Amino acid sequence: MISRIARKELVEMLRDGRFRVLAAAVLVASLASFAAGWRQYTDLAAQHATAQEATRAQWLAQPRKNPHAAAHYGVYAFKPKSALAMVDTGIDPYVGVATWLEAHKQNEFKYRPAQDRTALQRFGDMTGAEVLQVILPLFIVLMAFSAFAGEREQGTLRQLLSLGVRPTHLALGKAAGVGAALALVLVPATALGVAAFTLSSQGSLMADDPSRGVALGLVHLVYYAATIAFALAVSARARSSRLALVVLLSLWFANSLVAPRVAADLAAWLHPTPSAVEFQKALEQELGDEAAMQERLARRSAELLRRYKVDSVDALPIAWSGISLQEGEEHGNEVFDKHFGRLFDQYARQNDVVQRGGVVAPMLALRAASMGLAGTDFAHHRDFVAAAEAYRRNMQRVLNGDITANQRKGQVYLAGRELWEKVPPLDYEAPSLGWALQAVRPSLLIMLAWCVAAAAWLVRATRRLAAD
Amino acid sequence: MFARILRHEWRALRADSTLWVIALVFAAGIGFGVWNGVRWMAFQRDAIAAARGEEAERYARLQTQIDGLVRGAAKTSPFADPRSPGNLGGRLGPRYAVLPPGPLAATAIGQSDLLPAYFRVSTDARENIVSGTEIENPHRLLAGRFDLAFVLIYIYPLLILAVTYNMLSAEKEEGTLALALSQPVSLAALVTGKVTLRAAVLGGLVIACACLAVAVSGTDLARGGAGTRLLLWACAVAAYGAFWFSLAVFVASRGRGSATNATLLACLWLLFVVLLPSSLNMTITTMFPVPSRVELVQATRVASDEANEAGSALLARYYEDHPDLAGGDVAQAVSDANVVRLAVADEVERRVRPVVRRYEDQLARQQDSVTWLRFLSPAMLMQDALNDLAGAGTARHRHFLAQVDAFHDRWRRHFTPLIVRKAQITDLSALPLFAYDEEPLSAVAGRVALTLAGLAFPAALLGAAGLRRLRRFPVVG
Numbered sequence: 042m043i044s045r046i047a048r049k050e051l052v053e054m055l056r057d058g059r060f061r062v063l064a065a066a067v068l069v070a071s072l073a074s075f076a077a078g079w080r081q082y083t084d085l086a087a088q089h090a091t092a093q094e095a096t097r098a099q100w101l102a103q104p105r106k107n108p109h110a111a112a113h114y115g116v117y118a119f120k121p122k123s124a125l126a127m128v129d130t131g132i133d134p135y136v137g138v139a140t141w142l143e144a145h146k147q148n149e150f151k152y153r154p155a156q157d158r159t160a161l162q163r164f165g166d167m168t169g170a171e172v173l174q175v176i177l178p179l180f181i182v183l184m185a186f187s188a189f190a191g192e193r194e195q196g197t198l199r200q201l202l203s204l205g206v207r208p209t210h211l212a213l214g215k216a217a218g219v220g221a222a223l224a225l226v227l228v229p230a231t232a233l234g235v236a237a238f239t240l241s242s243q244g245s246l247m248a249d250d251p252s253r254g255v256a257l258g259l260v261h262l263v264y265y266a267a268t269i270a271f272a273l274a275v276s277a278r279a280r281s282s283r284l285a286l287v288v289l290l291s292l293w294f295a296n297s298l299v300a301p302r303v304a305a306d307l308a309a310w311l312h313p314t315p316s317a318v319e320f321q322k323a324l325e326q327e328l329g330d331e332a333a334m335q336e337r338l339a340r341r342s343a344e345l346l347r348r349y350k351v352d353s354v355d356a357l358p359i360a361w362s363g364i365s366l367q368e369g370e371e372h373g374n375e376v377f378d379k380h381f382g383r384l385f386d387q388y389a390r391q392n393d394v395v396q397r398g399g400v401v402a403p404m405l406a407l408r409a410a411s412m413g414l415a416g417t418d419f420a421h422h423r424d425f426v427a428a429a430e431a432y433r434r435n436m437q438r439v440l441n442g443d444i445t446a447n448q449r450k451g452q453v454y455l456a457g458r459e460l461w462e463k464v465p466p467l468d469y470e471a472p473s474l475g476w477a478l479q480a481v482r483p484s485l486l487i488m489l490a491w492c493v494a495a496a497a498w499l500v501r502a503t504r505r506l507a508a509d
Numbered sequence: 510m511f512a513r514i515l516r517h518e519w520r521a522l523r524a525d526s527t528l529w530v531i532a533l534v535f536a537a538g539i540g541f542g543v544w545n546g547v548r549w550m551a552f553q554r555d556a557i558a559a560a561r562g563e564e565a566e567r568y569a570r571l572q573t574q575i576d577g578l579v580r581g582a583a584k585t586s587p588f589a590d591p592r593s594p595g596n597l598g599g600r601l602g603p604r605y606a607v608l609p610p611g612p613l614a615a616t617a618i619g620q621s622d623l624l625p626a627y628f629r630v631s632t633d634a635r636e637n638i639v640s641g642t643e644i645e646n647p648h649r650l651l652a653g654r655f656d657l658a659f660v661l662i663y664i665y666p667l668l669i670l671a672v673t674y675n676m677l678s679a680e681k682e683e684g685t686l687a688l689a690l691s692q693p694v695s696l697a698a699l700v701t702g703k704v705t706l707r708a709a710v711l712g713g714l715v716i717a718c719a720c721l722a723v724a725v726s727g728t729d730l731a732r733g734g735a736g737t738r739l740l741l742w743a744c745a746v747a748a749y750g751a752f753w754f755s756l757a758v759f760v761a762s763r764g765r766g767s768a769t770n771a772t773l774l775a776c777l778w779l780l781f782v783v784l785l786p787s788s789l790n791m792t793i794t795t796m797f798p799v800p801s802r803v804e805l806v807q808a809t810r811v812a813s814d815e816a817n818e819a820g821s822a823l824l825a826r827y828y829e830d831h832p833d834l835a836g837g838d839v840a841q842a843v844s845d846a847n848v849v850r851l852a853v854a855d856e857v858e859r860r861v862r863p864v865v866r867r868y869e870d871q872l873a874r875q876q877d878s879v880t881w882l883r884f885l886s887p888a889m890l891m892q893d894a895l896n897d898l899a900g901a902g903t904a905r906h907r908h909f910l911a912q913v914d915a916f917h918d919r920w921r922r923h924f925t926p927l928i929v930r931k932a933q934i935t936d937l938s939a940l941p942l943f944a945y946d947e948e949p950l951s952a953v954a955g956r957v958a959l960t961l962a963g964l965a966f967p968a969a970l971l972g973a974a975g976l977r978r979l980r981r982f983p984v985v986g
Contacts, residue, residue, distance in 0.1 A: 073788070077795045084798065092803045099810065104818075117810070119803055132647035135623075139806050151640045152802040153623070155650070157872055158794070159879045159903055160620050160896055161889060163653055164786035166794070171787060179779075283768050290775060298663060298783070305652035306545055316556035317644045318627070322563050388646045395648065419648055 042206060043214040050218020054184060064226050067180055071172045071230040078127040078169050079237040086122040086241075089138070093119050097466045105455040108440040109366060115143030116436070118429040118467055120150065123416035124241055124250050125257060128234060129170035131417025134162065140426075142433035145369065147377040150426065169234065170411055173261055174404065175297045178268045180226070182289045185219045185272035189506065190282035199508040208503035212273065216499070219269050227265075231258065252474050257414045263488050264407045270495035277502035300402035301395075308394035312387050320384065327376045337368050355450060363445030370437045377430075385423050392419055399487040406484035406491075413481035416471055420480045428469050436464045510694055514702030522706070528672065535660075535668055536714065542657040543722035546615035549656070550726050553610045553626060556643075560605045560627050571602060572937050579935055592933040595632075595847030597940075598924035603631035606916050606943040608909045611900020612735035613742060615726035616719060617658035619892075619901025623650060630917050630943065632924055634854060636809060636865070638917060639910065657722060658895040661715065661746065662888050663782055666753045668711060670774045673757035675767040676703045677982075682767060687985050696979045700761070704754050712750050716743050734950040738898050741957050745894040748964040752887045755972035762978035785886040793882065797875040800868050812860035820853035847928050876903070884963045894960040897953055904956065908948050916943045 054060045096117040103111055119139050126133055137150025155162050165171060192198040201211070238254065272289055279285035315323075327333075341364060342354050354361040392409070399406025412418035440460070448454040478485070522528055571591045577583035578592060587593065591601050608626040625643045653659065677700060680686040690696060723739060756777060760770050883889035896902035919941045927934065934940075 070784075070788075074791065077791045080795060081798075085801075088801045088803045092807050095807050096810070099814065117806060132651050135647040135650040137642070138803055149642065151642070152806070153642065154799075154802070156623055156642075157799050157802070158790075159876050160892055161786060161790045161793070161879050161883070163620070164790060164889070164892070165653075167784075167787040167791040175783070283771070286771075294667070299655070301652040302655040302659065303541075305646075305649040306655050309646065309649055310548075314644055314646065316552065316559060317625070317641070318556055318559045318563060320644055322559070384644065388648070391646050392648055395652075419646070422647070 042210045043217060046206075046211060046214025047217035047221060050188070050215055051221045054218070054222045060184065060222065063180055063183060064222075067172070067176060067226050068229060070167065070176060071169065071226075072233060074167045074169045074172050075127065075230070075234050075237055077167070078130070079241065081130075082122055082124065082127040083241055086124075089119040089121055092117070092139075093121075093467065100464070101458060101461050103458075103461055105457040107454060108443050108456050108460060109144065111456070111461065112144035112437055112440045115141055115433075116467070118142055118432070120422070120425055121469060121471075123421070123471065124238060125253055125415035126417050127169065127237060127241070128173075128257065129411050129415040129417055130166060130168050131170075131412035131415060132419060132422065133417050134158075134166070136422050140429060142429060142436065144437060145373055147373075147381065147430055147433070170408075170415075172230075174264075174407055174411065177223070177227070177265065178297070179293055181219060181223060181265065181268045182272050182286075182293055184222055185215075185269060186276050186286045186289050187282040188215050188219065188273050189277040189503075190279050190285045191276075193508070194282055198506070202506065202508055208506065209500055211506075212270075212499045212503040215273055216266075216269050219273070220265075223265060223269070253414050253416070253477065256474060256478070257411060260407065260410045260414065260485070260488065263492050264403065267403060267488065267492040267495045270492070270499040274495065274499040274502045277499070277506055296402045296404045300398070300404055301408065304395045304398040304402070304405050305391075307398075308391040311394055312390040314384060314387050314391075320380065324376065324380050327380070328373060334369065334372055337372055338365055341365075341368055359445045360448035360450070362448055363441050363443075366444065367438065367441040370434070370441065374434060381426075385419075385426075388419055389423075393483075396481070396483050397487070399484055399491075403488060403491045406487040410481045410484040410488065413477050413484070414474075416477070418480075421472065421477075424472055425469060429467070432467050439464050511698065511702055514694070514699060515706050518703050518706040522672075522710070531668060531671060532710075532714065535664065536718065538660045538664055539657060539715065539718040542655055542660045543615065543718060543725070545654060546618060546656045546722060547726045549618050549622070549654070550610050550614045553614070553621070557607050557609060557627060560607060564605050568602070568937050571597075575935055575937070592935065593847070594924050594927035594932060594934055595850070597934055598632040598920065598928070600631070602937070602940065603629045603633075604920070604940070604943060606630050606909075606913045606945075608906070608945060611738075611898075611905070612732070613723060613738050613899045614901060615722050615899075616656070616742065617895040617899035617901050618654045618656045619658065619896035619899055620903055620906065621901040622654065624903070624906045628913050630913065630920055632851075632854075632921055634857065635914065635917055636861075639913065657719065658892065658899070661749065661895065662891050665711070665715065665746075665750065666778055666782065669707070669750060669753040670757060670771075670778060672707050672711070673704065673754060673761070674771045674774050676700075676707070676757075677761040678765065678767040678770055681764075681984065690984055696982055696984070697976045700758060700976070700979060704758060708747075708750055708754055712747060715746050719743075719746075737950055737954065741954060741961075742895070742898050744961055745891065745898065745957065745964075748961045748968065749887060749891045751968040752964050752971075755968045755970075755975060759971045759975035759978070762975040762982060764983050781886045782888040786889050789879075789882050789885065789889070793875060793878055797871075797878055799875055800871050802868075805864060805868050808864040809857075809861050812864070813857045816853050816856035816860060819856055820849055848931075851925060851928055887964055887967070890960045890963045894957050894964075897957050897960075905948055905953075909945065912943075912946060916941065 096119070100111075100114075100116050103114060117139055120136070122133075134155040135153055138152050138154065140150045141148045189198065192201065235254075238250075275289055276282070276285045279288060342361070345354070345357055345359075345361075345364065346352070349357055351357055395405055396409040399409070409418070413420065443456060443460050443463075444454065447456070574583065574585070575591050578585060578590070585591075589596065589601075591597055606628045610621070610626070614621070622643070622645055625641055628638050628641055630638055677686070680689065689699060719742065720739070723735070757774060760773055760777075763770075765773075883893060893902065897904060923941050926932075
């Protein structure tokens, strides 16, 4: 019975001119967006990889110089692109692409791509994610709003109910019908996406990209299931198909376009962040804390004098200049960890509020999950920032350690390529799928809850279906 | 007769409770948008005050330190000596170049959350100075803001369509249209009356709320052309509304049923406000890709390396010419290093300039392509107009950046001779100060007028075409 109902729904939809136009439009949109995403990804990934190699080559090609001069020369870290960014670019346009890893400073990531674009960027990008998350649910709404209400107005619902069809079968059949219509559009689009994915010449940074892609697809399917169930339930309960359409469109608008903004504003109100001036001022104040620095140096010198049993730092067998440089770095690192940690924690709290807002507007949960799985959310960015910073600290440790071991008082100490090579190249491995799933667990749970609740409502609504 | 139509329409609208619900929700949305705008303006003002305060505090401290050093009462290492022009112009005494929020900043946040409103200008390379950013959660930048501009661009048209989609077709379906037209009134006059009333109610609501917003945000209406901007803002709202009203009239004139009208208008809204802007954005990004910042970073680094190599040779040659200075005291070495750094910085800028210029040309070309394509969608035009009037658009920021560049130039030209002459600075009040020169109102008004024309022209066309089609409107059947 279910398959019979589903087949009837599908045939009816295919005969409807509306469906053909809409399906064609959606297919074209997804084609265009995947193609654009693929092109952008391959370009950017290639650029970043080349730049990363070039900066390493520059590091190794440094002439003989004092290691501290090399520390000031530093290296650049370029944020690698995730392959799934083809589908969901996430926050990539709004975070910097490169940072300078140098001595004494944790620099911010500079050059946000969005800053180079016009205000048009703020309307959003027609990415694959936009098509999948905003356009396809609208497509579902347009296909499903008249499923029950339209039949009621035509008079065929009375006949259908008189056949004694089980309400659950009816619900499942209609849902399967709409789902089949959706699949007709979704399957070619997905095939295209997968093809683009496998064709991308640059090896992506994530080892488990295919599994992330599968998870991403599953998450969207859960959302579509919830949307289909919800739309059918509204259609069953509405007095007329026009009312059903108005209600569904308003909810789609509120969910897709209004909720993200309202949630972001509320989250920022609950967990505000400082301005750049205030942040910089607080940072510089603690960094320039002479007293703390002197205390630190005094402690270290006392410990070393004790260990080597000498009277002054000049008599140490190792270079005090290297030690004091490293102590300066450690002091700075503590301050940076405190301030940047506080700032990033505040961002994380804001994002948490938005994720949990998915209880009211499921789009928020979907977006969080989608970006998390594609590797383009803040948690992944923070991971790379931490990795780059850890690399910088290791670089300083190696260089300062070399000064400590080799610098002799009154002599000019120069090091060369043997030392530069002791600093390994920046080899970043993105977090695993498990890590990503853990980070977006609230969103996944919220979406599953929505799916179950919508399905339950649909079943209840079909049970109480009135013929007119 | 027209007044009678208006009175009748007002009574009919008033009786419709759903309309009041919609108006209430709309007013709540406007209120929330205004609240966000006012809070953002306060944040900007606080940040600017903090910047200015930090600078004043730092300068007071430096002046005290200088006075102490001059008197001989204090000592400092050459790297931290504030009297040295190299140290002062570079690390110790940079000044803020600040872009104050525009008078109508509470109405649109625009690009002002993305483009920084203050820069710390020093003798450092230009690229390092203007690449600073404001602190904001990237997720929030991605989501966008719920400000008054958002309500106007997205929600205002929906409201217009909600009250106009069936203004004619409902009367026809109920049968009252034939009765009304048996009076000595033309269909065009009837429709014009209906539209006028709805426009007055909705537009009046919006403009009243906006005036409240401006008042609450504490803007002085007499200064800075705020009054003119507010007037232009009201015109923008009117023009945008006119577009959607004329679209509704044109669709109504086709004589179809309410449901069909609703669907068509909803699709048109979707096309103009959601699909077209983001598709155009994707098209432009793909067809006019901005050359990579990453490549620019690398090119700058390579140029800097080459110039530094030349610089080492410069320093070596300098010491060859002045053997007495080589191995001399640290203070001398520091001021020498400052001279060489200056020469190297000049050399770096010379080498990097063609790369940067090529980058900025490509960028300008991409941004110019948007200038023409935005006439395709009223939403894009409206966004432009609202951002411009609020002072949160890209044009004003470019104007600001040009002034920052000029100030940076002035700063360097002040310090360069002092560094070369190895002079000492004792009076901080003589250092260059940044004063932002607001864009002439005529420039803003010109841009906005063009945008409004882009809205009003299609509105007039659609309205005229619609009113003409009404002549053949099937009043019955």
